[in-house]
Amino acid sequence: MACPVARASCRMSHTASAGIRPGRLSSAPETALGASRQPSIIKRCRRLSLVRPAGPAAPLQASSPPPSTAPVVDKVLALIEGTDSGDNLGSEDRREVDACLQQLDDIGEARDQRPLEDPLVFGNYNVAYVSAGPGQSGQPAGGRFRGGLGKLLFRTTFLGQSVLQPDIVTNKLAFRLLGFLPGAVGLRGKFVSIPEREGGPNRKDTVKVFFEPPVLSLPGGIHIRIGPSSSVVLKTTYVDERVRLGKGSRGSLFVFTRGGQADAEGMDQVGLQQCSGLGKAVLFGVVALLMLNGSWLALQGSLPPVVRAAGVVQVLLGTALGGICYKGGIVDDDSEERPEVTAGGEEAAASARGGSAVA
Secondary structure (H helix, E strand, O other), X not given: OOOHHHHHHHHHHXXXXXXXXXXXXXXXXXXXXXXXXHHHHHHHHHHHHHOOOOOOOOOOOOOOOOOOOHHHHHHHHHHHOOOOOOOOOOHHHHHHHHHHHHHHHHHHHHOOOOHHHOHHHOEEEEEEEEEOOOOOOOOOOOHXXXXXXXXXXEEEEEEEEEEEOOXXXXXXXXXXXXXXXXXXXXXXXXXXXXXXXXXXXXXXXXXXXXXXXXXXXEOOOEEEEOOOOEEEEEEEEEEOOOEEEEEEOOXXXXXXXXOHHHHHOOHHHOOOOOOOHHHHHHHHHHHHHHHHHHHHHHHOOOOOHHHHHHHHHXXXXXXXXXXXXXXXXXXXXXXXXXXXOOHHHHHHHHHHOOOOOOO
């Protein structure tokens, strides 16, 4: 029987003779495996090094936001505040205001939503600024009531316009006759959308308004329908939460400010007052009395010069009052070229005048 120690010694000597050191039996296979994989890993690294990593994504170019109009509107409102609708504004300030209005006009022209499609166009407005166009005869807002002599007789206390749904426009001028007798004159009409230029596209920014004859209101519930019916053309160039800008067919510019006193003036009732022939008789009776009494005083040579001068003033006052009220303060402008309207517009005109459309 062989000794176990001798067998173990023989195995060790055999292993040593084969060149394999004890304790490193597993190192040969690992080295062989590592050697076999190394070229493949190197090739992969070389291939990856040829692929450049993608750079950061370029930022998306957002469309530039529309220019802010608030600073321009603020500037306009500051310049026209307390100027009696622009009448007391100096020429330099007026040019500055008109330049700002042109900026807002350009912005409004570029908008996709047209003014007549914007709900903001409706509301009660104060006429805060008026700039007469080069072809304008008379006052663009208020007519003869806002002319030189008219302002002396009828001191303006309010000037406003309302655009009421669906197609109503009302204008109102409140005054104090001779500085103390309160009264008002109002216009009510219907508007239709028309092209800005005859034959051009209808861009939903220009209207033609057909007004009924004006209503003159005096203390004691006296309401008198005076003057003729009339029509005007007005383009809305810009509208927002605070202002609405307009341009007349003869180039006159308007700034309308929303709310304020306009909300308290009963603009929706303008032109709806019950009128009577008695009121008209009383009005023109007063005019006749002023003229007759003034003429008598002026012709009395025995009276003091001061009294005779007062008679002359009465005659002039009666003449001016009668002339303004007879025309309803409306300035004749028959030479104005107004765009033609559709059959719907003719129906609106007939409705405003209380008649029927002519086929």
